[in-house]
Amino acid sequence: MKNLTNIITIFLLLITPLCINLQAEDSIVNRNVNVEREYKPVIQDVGKINSLPNLLEPNIEKTAAKYSEFNLPLSVDYNLHTLSSIQPASNKNKNKNAGYARLGFGNPLNTLANFAYPIVTQSDSKLDFSLNHLATFENKTLSNTKASLLFNKNFSAFDLYAGMSGGHEYFKYYGNNFNDSANHSNIKGLVGDPSANFTEKNREGLNKNRAKLDLNTFLKDSTNTFWRLNAYAGFKSAPSTKGLRYNAELEYKLLNTKNETNEHLIHTLGRFSIPNHNNRMGLDIDLYNLAYQSKSPSLLNFESGYSIFSINPYYGIERENWKVRLGAKSSFPIANGKTASPSADINGEWKALPKYLSLYGGISGGYAINTMNDILTENRYLLSELRVEDTYTPVNLFAGFKLKPLYNLMLDAYIDYRKVKSQYFFVNKSYSTTTILKSDSNLYTNRFNVIYSDASVLKLGLRANYNLHGWLNIQAKAAYNSWNVNTEPYAWNKPVWEGDMSTNIQITKEINISASAYYEVGRHAKLGNLSMAMKNKMDINLGGSYSFNNWISSFIKINNLLNTKNQYFYGYEVQGINVMVGAAFSF
Secondary structure, three states, X not given: OHHHHHHHXXXXXXXXXXXXXXXXXXXXXXXXXXXXXXXXXXXOOOOOOOOOOOOOOOOOOOOOOOHHHHOOOOOOOOOOOOOHHHOOOHHHOOOOOOXXXXXXXXXXXXEEEEEEEEEEEEOOEEEEEXXXXXXXXXXXXXXXXXXXXXXXXEOOOEEEEEEEEEEEEEEEOOOOOEOOOOOEOOHHHHHOOOOOOEEEOOOOOOOOOXXXXXXXXXXXXXXXXXXXXXXXXXXXXXOOOOOOEEEEEEEEEEEEEOOOOEXXXXXXXXXEEEEEOOEEEEEEEEEEEEEEEOOOHHHOOOOOEEEEEEEEEEEEEEOOXXXXXXXXXXXXXXXXXXXXXXXXXXXXXXXXXXXXXXXXXXXXXXXXXXXHXXXXXXXXXXXXXXXXXXXXXXXEEEEEEEEEEEOOEEEEEEEEEEEEEEEEEEEEEEEEOOOXXXXXXXXXXXXXXXXXXXXXXXXXXXXXXXXXXXXXXXEEEEEEEEEEEOOXXXXXXXXXXXXXXXXXXEOOOOEEEEEEEEEEEOOEEEEOOEEEEOOOEEEEEEEEEEEOOOOEEEEEEEEOOOOOOOEOOOOOEOOOOEEEEEEEEEO
């Protein structure tokens, strides 16, 4: 125990001067404080491109999920879905160092390549490498390539882990531009008009000078590139530890865009808990530092750097059939004009009928740092020099039950209510001029801006899973959202109804088929003073795979079977029906 305490003390002494120095230099901070949803950098869709595997994350034992995570943010925007059934029968391969590769091609031209290999597989040491690529070409161009390296070393009393990853994302702004009548705007026709001098609207932030729009540059600069880097290192107590449990980590993230706007993040975290009779008391702390650079400083409309400190003390009681977490959390922005953001951290679960029924609920909240890295993952078509204001949720009430009426059927129903300060909504970036015809005097581009409003949302949701003897698996999720936005008639781009359903059927040992359906209903977009009803999103996909032996299999996937023309964001129509075929290998 003394050695472990010395290790923790040395670690904190080493990182404290670094963090103080970063703050003194107006430096670097962050991502989500009091994370309401754990950041997973996934690729959002351009048409039929779906997310690749996540960027490298620490290979550590995750803490128990907070019950607010029972709330759905459904991932219903995926269009090219991960084909788990395509994986070769690697469980039949006796080679413990077996790697994995998968190649796929589609029409329209889509490409897929995955590679993973465990470099070190000793009983107490792991070193894994992975490389992932997914792209679509032609009009809806998007290419995303990521590589990662992850290391884990187990000692008798603690585990040491580290990792790094890098990603390259290239895409085209292929969406439509609109005029004041919500018709497609002919920007090429306006280029030759010397009187077409557009100036941006709704300029907010530190720099109030509204920028002029160069139509020629706008048309030529129709692509963007993101480079992402993530590196981290830490250590944590062994899973069997009964006394002091701890996890200390230092993480660095970099985002670089085509216009050479850089975001740097350093996140230092500590997780500590000690036994108290039959219970545990603990403390979670986070320090975030953010810094920004740009070759065009006038584009930046926010602080060049700031810091946020977060603290979360709690007391945990856990018994055989129930558990409770009693805590509070608060975030303290440093030198950016914001005040402390406190919230409760109370949740519990009771296994009323241990084999059949469990009830859960609580009150929570939190402060979320909306880094450019996060937001440009959520919507890559956002202005890449824009940083979205942080979001504060003072109150999040939730309750639900998990019911298992049959051995192989699980139901989870919940209600979730939250109040949000400065909720952001995506809207098409707008410009105006007073020198040309009225119908074209306002321009709504295919780059996005955000507007803010205090809001509240009530969500009712249901999730279900059914598994029959391992050969049939069905999953379904559905949720209803009731938004109340203080200054807007709608929660722009947010669905009223959302859901997804998927099934996987093992016909024989060699043949597997799958199907999935995704929907979103009730979305609206904002164009100036107009409210535009967006088409309902319905995406149905079919897939199948055939395993020739224990090291090779083939697959086929048909996406957007109904060839629907719904829009991902306003002006961005998804890819129509498309097919991908390929093969997977184990070695």
